Amino acid sequence: MPKPERLNFFIDPNRCIGCQACVQACTECDTHRGDSMIHLEFINRTQSVQTVPVICMHCEQPTCAEVCPADAIKRTGDGVVQSALKPRCIACGNCVLACPFGVPEVYDDRQLMMKCDMCYDRTSSGRKPMCATVCPSQALFFGTREEIERLRPMSAPVNRFQFGNQTISTRVFLMAPVQMASAQPLLDVTAAMSDIPQPRAMSLKVIADPFAEVEV
Amino acid sequence: MATIPADDLSITREFGPHLSRMTGARLSTSVEPERLVRTHCCFCGQQCGIQLKVKDNEVIGFEPWEDFPFNRGMLCPKGVKRYLQGSHPDRLLTALARDESAPAGFRPMSYHEAIAKTASEIQRLQAAYGNSAIGLLGGASLTTEKTYLLGKFARVCLKTPYIDYNGRLCMVSAGAANKKAFGIDRTTNPWSDMVGTDVIWVAGSNVAECSPITTNYIWQAREQGAKVIVQDPRITPIARTCDLFLPVKPGRDAALFAGVLNLMIERGWIDREFIETSTVGFDEVAAYCRQWTLEKTSDVTGVPRRSLMQAAEWWGTAKTSFLFHARGIEHHSNGVQNALGTINLVLASGRIGKPKSGYGTIVGQANGQGGREHGQKCDQLPGWRDITNPEHRKYIAEVWGIDERDMPGPGVDAYEMFRKIDAGEIKGLLSICFNPKISLPDSDFIRRCLDKLEFYASIDFFLNDTARHADIVLPGSLQEEDEGVVTQVEGRVIKINKAVNCPGEARQDWIIVQDLAKALGRPQGFTFSEPREIFDELRRASKGGVADYSGITYEKVERQMGVFWPCYSEDPQTGRPIDHPGTPRLFEPGGYNPVAKGNGPFYFADGKARFNVAEYRVPVDDISDEYPLFLTTGRVISQFLSGTQTRRIGPLVDQYPEPRIEIHPRLAEKLGIEDGAWTVVETRRGALTLRAMVVTTIRPDTIFVPYHWPGEKSANRLTVAAQDPISRIPQYKVCGCRVRRSDVPPDYASKLEPQQ
Numbered sequence: 001m002p003k004p005e006r007l008n009f010f011i012d013p014n015r016c017i018g019c020q021a022c023v024q025a026c027t028e029c030d031t032h033r034g035d036s037m038i039h040l041e042f043i044n045r046t047q048s049v050q051t052v053p054v055i056c057m058h059c060e061q062p063t064c065a066e067v068c069p070a071d072a073i074k075r076t077g078d079g080v081v082q083s084a085l086k087p088r089c090i091a092c093g094n095c096v097l098a099c100p101f102g103v104p105e106v107y108d109d110r111q112l113m114m115k116c117d118m119c120y121d122r123t124s125s126g127r128k129p130m131c132a133t134v135c136p137s138q139a140l141f142f143g144t145r146e147e148i149e150r151l152r153p154m155s156a157p158v159n160r161f162q163f164g165n166q167t168i169s170t171r172v173f174l175m176a177p178v179q180m181a182s183a184q185p186l187l188d189v190t191a192a193m194s195d196i197p198q199p200r201a202m203s204l205k206v207i208a209d210p211f212a213e214v215e216v
Numbered sequence: 217m218a219t220i221p222a223d224d225l226s227i228t229r230e231f232g233p234h235l236s237r238m239t240g241a242r243l244s245t246s247v248e249p250e251r252l253v254r255t256h257c258c259f260c261g262q263q264c265g266i267q268l269k270v271k272d273n274e275v276i277g278f279e280p281w282e283d284f285p286f287n288r289g290m291l292c293p294k295g296v297k298r299y300l301q302g303s304h305p306d307r308l309l310t311a312l313a314r315d316e317s318a319p320a321g322f323r324p325m326s327y328h329e330a331i332a333k334t335a336s337e338i339q340r341l342q343a344a345y346g347n348s349a350i351g352l353l354g355g356a357s358l359t360t361e362k363t364y365l366l367g368k369f370a371r372v373c374l375k376t377p378y379i380d381y382n383g384r385l386c387m388v389s390a391g392a393a394n395k396k397a398f399g400i401d402r403t404t405n406p407w408s409d410m411v412g413t414d415v416i417w418v419a420g421s422n423v424a425e426c427s428p429i430t431t432n433y434i435w436q437a438r439e440q441g442a443k444v445i446v447q448d449p450r451i452t453p454i455a456r457t458c459d460l461f462l463p464v465k466p467g468r469d470a471a472l473f474a475g476v477l478n479l480m481i482e483r484g485w486i487d488r489e490f491i492e493t494s495t496v497g498f499d500e501v502a503a504y505c506r507q508w509t510l511e512k513t514s515d516v517t518g519v520p521r522r523s524l525m526q527a528a529e530w531w532g533t534a535k536t537s538f539l540f541h542a543r544g545i546e547h548h549s550n551g552v553q554n555a556l557g558t559i560n561l562v563l564a565s566g567r568i569g570k571p572k573s574g575y576g577t578i579v580g581q582a583n584g585q586g587g588r589e590h591g592q593k594c595d596q597l598p599g600w601r602d603i604t605n606p607e608h609r610k611y612i613a614e615v616w617g618i619d620e621r622d623m624p625g626p627g628v629d630a631y632e633m634f635r636k637i638d639a640g641e642i643k644g645l646l647s648i649c650f651n652p653k654i655s656l657p658d659s660d661f662i663r664r665c666l667d668k669l670e671f672y673a674s675i676d677f678f679l680n681d682t683a684r685h686a687d688i689v690l691p692g693s694l695q696e697e698d699e700g701v702v703t704q705v706e707g708r709v710i711k712i713n714k715a716v717n718c719p720g721e722a723r724q725d726w727i728i729v730q731d732l733a734k735a736l737g738r739p740q741g742f743t744f745s746e747p748r749e750i751f752d753e754l755r756r757a758s759k760g761g762v763a764d765y766s767g768i769t770y771e772k773v774e775r776q777m778g779v780f781w782p783c784y785s786e787d788p789q790t791g792r793p794i795d796h797p798g799t800p801r802l803f804e805p806g807g808y809n810p811v812a813k814g815n816g817p818f819y820f821a822d823g824k825a826r827f828n829v830a831e832y833r834v835p836v837d838d839i840s841d842e843y844p845l846f847l848t849t850g851r852v853i854s855q856f857l858s859g860t861q862t863r864r865i866g867p868l869v870d871q872y873p874e875p876r877i878e879i880h881p882r883l884a885e886k887l888g889i890e891d892g893a894w895t896v897v898e899t900r901r902g903a904l905t906l907r908a909m910v911v912t913t914i915r916p917d918t919i920f921v922p923y924h925w926p927g928e929k930s931a932n933r934l935t936v937a938a939q940d941p942i943s944r945i946p947q948y949k950v951c952g953c954r955v956r957r958s959d960v961p962p963d964y965a966s967k968l969e970p971q972q
């Protein structure tokens with residue numbers, strides 16, 4: 001019997017409609033019922049309806065774990081970086097400061113860092129994560145690489161990110177325009193943050209100001 | 217007596233809306249559900265499949281239903297949190313009677329006493345003023361069984377012509393246009409047909425917020441190469457990345473369609489063979505469109521010429537295409553013309569009745585489709601039959617076991633019913649699944665009408681804002697407390713399954729209606745013992761009608777995961793009994809339908825579709841020197857309709873707590889309004905003070921206010937009660953307004969919670 005292909009998590013911000021179904025569904029999870037581990041970010045609501053769902057990227061070498069003085073953050077054999085271990089976590093917040101993606105949060109009421117664990121209770125029993133199951137635009141997609149490549153020929157999965165001198169590889173993929181992804185299979189986040197467009201920055205196709213000619 | 221029995225704030229403090237949160241079994245991770253019930257969401261017309269977790273007669277959560285083919289587990293935030301409407305602190309557990317001496321204006325009453333009182337008041341008013349003194353208002357969130365029963369109850373038991381429903385605010389422009397053009401009123405294709413098409417035109421639909429699951433279909437089509445055209449005064453999330461955005465001025469849609477069709481005709485981008493063989497009326501339409509030159513169309517619509525040209529070229533030269541519209545073009549005093557304008561574009565292209573080509577309206581309510589087919593509309597009988605057609609009357613009278621001469625004729629639309637209340641013709645009202653005090657335009661007029669009623673009874677599960685005027689409130693059922701079918705956006709009949717029993721003295725709505733019939737002394741025809749029996753009669757009543765459900769059974773719906781109507785029990789061609797699977801796709805070449813009888817694919821005797829001249833008219837109460845800005849209204853994703861349910865669900869309220877005025881920064885700067893500032897918007901009807909939300913995603917000459925809130929936050933206190941002459945839909949999507957900064961916060965800010 002052929003080994004089933006590994007299921008992966010793909011984020012496609014180009015598809016995100018900001019509906020927060022993911023945020024609402026995340027609060028239904030069995031391991032952190034009532035709290036959402038997803039942040040839904042409006043990039044700049046004044047300028048655009050563009051939103052981005054932020055889940056844990058599950059780094060191969062998690063910065064959060066590297067900076068943890070209590071060794072409380074563990075990565076499972078299949079690459080899922082988990083919330084801090086309760087007996088060990090000292091709620092110092094190092095992980096919050098260090099994570100390049102801004103994911104972990106310390107919950108003061110329980111003195112614990114908690115974050116997305118890719119619905120470990122669901123994925124470990126063969127189900128899809130809650131957020132990717134409900135996402136109505138499938139900006140959050142959980143499936144095989146073969147599936148996403150077949151379904152989305154205009155984009156390609158990328159899982160290497162450049163933050164200054166740090167290069168990070170992640171278990172979770174981000175969908176990038178296919179030409180760009182094939183030219184440089186690495187997203188330079190620092191370059192994208194610059195006011196002056198850098199050659200390695202990525203631009204999404206969005207409509208130009210359609211109201212420029214409307215008089216007030 | 218239907219004035220409010222106590223001040224609004226006291227009623228709000230007692231009856232809400234208060235917020236439900238995840239508590240108890242809903243928060244615990246150690247509580248296992250007893251069972252999962254496969255059913256559908258209670259909100260919009262997508263009708264996503266969902267599994268409800270049930271324990272101890274309570275819905276404690278949900279699990280995605282990934283096998284259901286339409287949404288495959290996907291849900292919007294309303295679907296995710298819909299389970300929190302059950303076991304709610306505001307839930308009506310008994311009947312209520314108006315009582316000015318009670319602190320919150322109502323006292324509990326036993327169910328049987330409330331039924332008896334309602335029946336005796338109906339009898340008193342009918343004896344004094346005639347049968348037509350009673351009006352009945354229904355809704356399109358009810359199951360089809362309930363809508364059928366309401367239509368029958370009005371005509372057979374109450375013997376009044378005055379029944380109408382809240383689909384009047386929703387589906388009727390599309391319905392009327394479909395009837396005129398196709399002879400049948402349904403979306404033409406299943407959504408899965410969309411993937412692989414060349415062009416998708418979305419006209420006036422905030423797809424991502426109002427029908428979120430459709431987003432994935434549209435974007436999956438785009439992944440396969442489809443170009444997406446979006447026509448809207450706002451850059452909604454579906455417009456953000458579209459290939460062509462048509463930033464139309466509110467109320468100018470018919471002009472846009474005429475201009476684009478004119479370009480297509482001029483360039484020869486039309487299917488002459490299809491027009492010749494399968495349609496009638498093209499020449500008149502072409503003659504009308506000739507005046508809509510590129511220049512004139514651009515001037516009137518505010519859409520740049522190059523964009524109009526691009527739309528005409530893409531639409532005109534595509535091989536396959538879909539066109540969708542929704543309330544954005546339908547909520548107009550010109551709504552039918554707007555919808556006909558889109559149909560003309562579709563017919564001229566010849567792209568209909570094919571696997572990758574279709575047309576449809578995106579319905580708004582759970583049963584927006586089924587609720588408009590089986591007789592709760594003022595002019596309609598079951599099976600999409602016509603109440604003025606002698607043959608149709610005769611057939612339904614036979615099914616109902618009454619003399620056709622005893623069946624009332626057509627009534628009037630829901631708004632006109634309020635004008636009849638105002639005029640003293642309708643004295644008593646019974647309503648269910650309708651909250652007109654929030655949802656009808658110029659709603660101060662609606663409030664004054666409610667005050668004039670001699671008797672008003674409301675069936676609801678929460679005390680909605682209109683029911684505050686009621687003499688009697690009868691405690692009805694939540695969607696998960698009953699079973700029955702609804703027809704979703706694609707025309708697919710699906711099954712709502714019961715998860716829990718009604719709490720307290722609450723009853724399933726069809727039982728309440730039957731109890732009223734019994735108390736009125738006319739129980740004949742209202743002795744069904746379960747929804748399945750109502751459905752079986754509905755199947756017979758619909759048989760031979762255009763909306764033929766006769767071949768649908770609950771079992772077939774479950775087995776096939778939905779059945780697309782028409783679904784026949786007897787082959788329409790041979791008359792022999794058949795096991796018909798339903799009709800996923802309409803108008804396929806060579807298809808047989810009982811109206812055309814083989815003459816063609818469309819539902820007219822000659823089998824041909826109709827072009828209709830779709831004339832542009834300036835909106836009523838358009839912008840003027842006095843009111844120089846366009847006001848348009850609509851939904852936000854976390855709220856639904858008048859908010860009776862969604863304003864009671866904590867996590868949904870957190871997501872978007874209160875209405876805001878969307879305003880472009882250039883306009884805001886001119887008026888001295890910053891983001892978050894209290895701002896007054898004023899029309900000829902009234903004024904609201906809300907916070908501003910400064911965004912570049914709206915036309916700078918237009919403001920937007922969502923309509924889900926009551927009282928001082930209610931957008932429909934501003935909107936105009938102008939209606940389409942054919943469909944009678946109100947013009948919610950445009951009127952003139954003016955805007956200014958408010959120096960002080962409104963009074964309500966310190967008294968009311970955001971959702972109230």
